[in-house]
Amino acid sequence: MRIPAFGLGTFRLKDQLVIDTVKTALELGYRAIDTAQIYDNEAAIGQAISESPIPRNEVFITTKIWTDHCTPEKLIPSLKNSLHNLQTDQVDLTLIHWPAPKLGINIAEIMQALLEAKQQGLTQQIGISNFNIAQTQLAIDTVGAEHICTNQFELSPYLQNAKLVNYLNAQQITATSYMTLAYGKVLQDPVLQQIATAHQASTAQITLAWALQRGFAVIPSSTKREHLSQNLAAQHIHLSPEEMQLVAQLDRNGREVNPTELAPEWDEG
Template sequence: MTQQHVIPPIGLGTFRLKGQDVIESVKSALSLGYRHIDTAQMYENEAEVGQAIKESGVPREEIFVTTKIWHGSLAGDQPIESLKESLKKLGMDHVDLTLIHWPSPGNEVPMEDYIGALNEARKQGLTKHIGISNFTIAQVNEALQVPGGEHIVTNQIEVHPYLANKKVVKHCQDKGLQVTGYMPLAVGKVMKDPVLQEIAKAHEVTPAQIALAWVAQQDIVVIPSSTKPEHQKANLAARDLRLSAEEIARIDALDAGERIANPDFAPEWDV
């Protein structure tokens, strides 16, 4: 597979952002040069994201838009119908990437059904690319083997210094999948970390920028969420940082398997 790098290396995450907050956040990010916006049905902000993109003045074709199908909409033709609903909210005729947000809890809906439906949405032109999110190694293998699975380009998973998720990252990359890392700042925890603070001081940047650089240097797409223009700008600049092997090793040592996104319907994680 040679599907890597269809996704811009940094994007704006919009989880937990609602109403005017998400509109301002997306418009600010686009004005600063972001060209990748990540939303989801479950975030309940697709309409606002679409509005912000429209109002930004940046041509739609220059922006890579990702949305995700919720696990309650995986049976039958629900993936396609719910994606059409998402497109209506976004005010778009297609998105660039559609992910299955979570694998079907307890495998209630067979994977071949919803991956097949997702691929059908791709064939219909509703989405340019398809992918998965929060899939374990075994689930990645299964997803790639079912009909349509050969078109999967990414697995979006939680990645930050306290949950490096190395096994899953390596497995996906070995399979030719791009990894997208969400919650890269561990919901702000990285700011207070002494190791990251020390490395940040040496580079004259912030601990958040160090955490993002650490993720990016592993060839992982990073989607930090921020409403403040100065933070968005700093997050964008983190791509240009280069950490030494020793600095990376020090950050690697922070991995404690600390998972933030762990709902009761989550799969049995790889450890």
């Protein structure tokens, strides 16, 4: 896997809250931080990492190019601005945040620009986010699968995206799961609660363990030290084949994130 299996998501975290959260996460053992230009927290995250005793070269930083910057002329300057905010000369991974078909983004052009950013040394690796199968194939046709580290998209027990996951597996591209807890909806699921009881764990931990065993990278978000620590400990939980099958049966196409102008036509099933 070319991307850490476990990281910290920072969506909706800003200012001192994200600074404190990132510092706590790094102290607990997190070594991957996921942000984006649109989150408006890159500068705060850069401050947190620079003030942490953890060396920069031990922290894997992912950021994402927002749709406003998805043109060949704007992508690299916007990434350089992100690097300035993050107080680093290079991020570890840069993603195209949304394919935004209704905004007329040219995927081939933008992937070529992203590859150029990699070739300039602005980012160690590149990838995509929220791309469906057809859009991922277009990205592969443009830059080659070997240059696409991951596709980051919504994945949870209630939205398992089997077609896209199977396609990515065949291409040897890692699936990164966001919204793994489905805005907390899975936490009250009786099947997950039953499995959690058997492991003396929380339903959040069971959900994250399921995703990790599926081979997904995960980036759960929390601001509480206790929850950050518990989430991290999910890496040490192993579910039986029977338990994995029980979770597989929870799939209900329960999508939580589907912005009209940004989202593609999803591959259902």
